Amino acid sequence: xWKLVGLAISIALGVLIFGGSTYxxxxxxxxxxxxxxxxxxxxxxxIREVHFHVGDKVEAKAPLLELDQRELxxxxxxxxxxxxxxxxxxxxxxxxxxxxxxxxxxxxxDQAEAKVEMTQYRLSQARIEAPFEGxxxxxxxxxxxxxPVRQGEVLLKLARLDxxxxxxxxxxxxxxxxxxxxxxxxxxxSRPNEKFPITVERIEPLAIPxxxxxxxxxxxxxxxxxxxxxxxxxxxxCKIESERRSYLWMLTHRTVDFLRMKLWW
Numbered sequence: 001x002w003k004l005v006g007l008a009i010s011i012a013l014g015v016l017i018f019g020g021s022t023y024x025x026x027x028x029x030x031x032x033x034x035x036x037x038x039x040x041x042x043x044x045x046x047i048r049e050v051h052f053h054v055g056d057k058v059e060a061k062a063p064l065l066e067l068d069q070r071e072l073x074x075x076x077x078x079x080x081x082x083x084x085x086x087x088x089x090x091x092x093x094x095x096x097x098x099x100x101x102x103x104x105x106x107x108x109x110d111q112a113e114a115k116v117e118m119t120q121y122r123l124s125q126a127r128i129e130a131p132f133e134g135x136x137x138x139x140x141x142x143x144x145x146x147x148p149v150r151q152g153e154v155l156l157k158l159a160r161l162d163x164x165x166x167x168x169x170x171x172x173x174x175x176x177x178x179x180x181x182x183x184x185x186x187x188x189x190s191r192p193n194e195k196f197p198i199t200v201e202r203i204e205p206l207a208i209p210x211x212x213x214x215x216x217x218x219x220x221x222x223x224x225x226x227x228x229x230x231x232x233x234x235x236x237x238c239k240i241e242s243e244r245r246s247y248l249w250m251l252t253h254r255t256v257d258f259l260r261m262k263l264w265w
Contacts, residue, residue, distance in 0.1 A: 020246040025177055027168040027218070029186060031234040035132070037162035037264040039064065039139075041149040042125030046069070050141045055231065057161070060129045063157065065141060067126045067149070072204040080226040085113035135159045137232050166198055166220040172207055173257065175216045177242040179203075184220065184240035192236070196224045200240060211214045 046068040052058060060197065090105035139156025149155065166186055170178065178200060185195045198220040207214040245253075 001071055002204040016251070017246055018247040020244055020249070023177065023242045023245040023250060024184065025170060025174045025242055026237060026239050027174075028238055029166045029168040029220075029234055030187075031164055031230060032167050033134075033159040033161065033164050033232045035134070035137055036130050036137075036232075037134075037158045037160075038154045039128060039131075039156050039158060041151055041153045042128075042156055043072075043122045043171070044065070044149070046148050047141060047145050050145060052136050052156075052227055053142070054136050054138065056141050056159070057135045058133070060130055060133045062130045064128045064130055064136075065157075066128070069123055069126045072123050072126065075125065076116060079115040079119055083109055083116055086112055089103055119260045129154070130158060132158070134158045135231055141253070145221065161232075162226060164222070164230060164232060165201070165228070166222060166238060167216045168218040168220060168240065169210075169238075170218050172214040172216060173254075175203070175218075178218065178240055182241050184238055186220075186222070186236055186238040188236040190234065190236075196222055198222055198238060198240075249262050 002166055009015060047065060048068040049066045051063050051065060058064065086105050086109035090102050093099075093101035093105055135158070136157045137157050139154075141155060180200050180203065182200045184198050184200070187193075187195050200218060201221050202219045204217040204219070207216055218240070220240070
């Protein structure tokens, strides 16, 4: 019996020491898009109508929202009337031979014309359209219909669906095990039973402090075909391949590293 126990222990130790496989570094990830457009308000005004929900997929040039145009239409009408009045004054002054008054009226007419052009430009910006095909990832404005907005205020964010990439957050204790070109797999939190292959494209050289320790951002390219249900901001777990390691190293390297940090002098 003791011989069998000893033999079993020897076999187990032999497997742990000499056996092994490719070690895979685990890290949480977020699905991101290369192109993220922030759509601002072109002028001070009020939200009149919203044509989307957050998460909607929109086509290029599709209407997203409209700002109230009533005040701008009144400003345009007033500016056009002012332009006509100054031009009429200039024609009257020219007919009467009063060149100074004519020049003054023409200058005022140019000023009114610039105001008309500015108002018309703002009117053209009152209807906000999607700059490209993508998905709305931020900006729930349906509860803000009738609310005021300021010029330059970001109203929504639109992300392009293609291409998308994986941004993994790798603990600094494992970053030395990775290299560009390494393969791996990801699984989304919403569908953990499906796995998709990835390849490491770039490792950011600067660590980012977070609660619990520093992390490095690792950008990975998804080598599988895109799926319609993928959306920027989705998260999950990625496993990136490293070098071949023994089973004993996989079981003990965290403890060994901890003891080395605590006991060195």
